[in-house]
Amino acid sequence: KAGVTQTPRYLIKTRGQxxxxxxxxxxxxxxxxxxxxxxxxGLQFLFEYFxxxxxxxxxxxxxxxxxxxxxxxxxxNVSTLELGxxxxxxxxxxxxxxxxxxxxxxxxxxxVL
Amino acid sequence: GQQLNQSPQSMFIQEGxxxxxxxxxxxxxxxxxxxxxxxxxxxxxxxxxxxxxxxTSNGRLTAQFxxxxxxxxxxxxxxxxxxxxxxxxxxxxxxxxxxxxFGKGTKLTVNP
Numbered sequence: 001k002a003g004v005t006q007t008p009r010y011l012i013k014t015r016g017q018x019x020x021x022x023x024x025x026x027x028x029x030x031x032x033x034x035x036x037x038x039x040x041x042g043l044q045f046l047f048e049y050f051x052x053x054x055x056x057x058x059x060x061x062x063x064x065x066x067x068x069x070x071x072x073x074x075x076x077n078v079s080t081l082e083l084g085x086x087x088x089x090x091x092x093x094x095x096x097x098x099x100x101x102x103x104x105x106x107x108x109x110x111x112v113l
Numbered sequence: 114g115q116q117l118n119q120s121p122q123s124m125f126i127q128e129g130x131x132x133x134x135x136x137x138x139x140x141x142x143x144x145x146x147x148x149x150x151x152x153x154x155x156x157x158x159x160x161x162x163x164x165x166x167x168x169t170s171n172g173r174l175t176a177q178f179x180x181x182x183x184x185x186x187x188x189x190x191x192x193x194x195x196x197x198x199x200x201x202x203x204x205x206x207x208x209x210x211x212x213x214x215f216g217k218g219t220k221l222t223v224n225p
Contacts, residue, residue, distance in 0.1 A: 043215035098209035104155025
């Protein structure tokens with residue numbers, strides 16, 4: 001069974017640009033969550049989606065947005081990038097909602113210059 | 114916001130030794146989970162705990178959900194080199210969601 005696939009794996013952007021990250025969950029998983037990982041703040045929750053609906057949102061500015069498609073694939077977008085947005089963005093899928101049992105992808109490492 | 118205080122930050126042990134790490138919070142969590150992350154990978158779920166007082170094992174790993182619902186510990190017995198990685202505790206404060214709060218991690222180094 002294929003795992004969670006995230007693209008791109010690495011990307012470099014400059015301040016002010018925007019970025020879109022993509023996530024394909026494990027087949028059959030309808031719940032998708034996104035986390036930001038930085039050395040200083042650790043793992044922080046961004047969004048949670050189930051059946052194309054955002055169920056929860058973390059404490060991030062409105063520049064961070066996401067969506068889920070009918071095939072459970074998800075994207076997140078960060079607009080007007082800032083240096084502090086440099087991080088590893090992790091997507092996770094879950095076979096059941098509400099268990100915290102997350103299957104993470106390898107992440108998309110974003111560097112903002 | 115809610116925080117999980119995880120300790121120790123790092124551990125250097127000899128192969129074969131037992132390891133213990135823990136996580137505490139000032140507020141109640143309804144679910145406790147332990148994840149392990151290796152370089153270049155996303156975290157991998159090790160153990161999930163759903164009831165206060167619950168003690169669960171997964172091979173050489175044992176974890177407990179504290180009776181006050183404000184703490185959890187993870188023990189690794191007879192460590193081996195492949196146990197190297199960063200171990201994270203995580204909790205769901207509201208219950209029934211994937212909105213987890215993560216500890217800052219315990220970095221484990223095992224000397225052969």
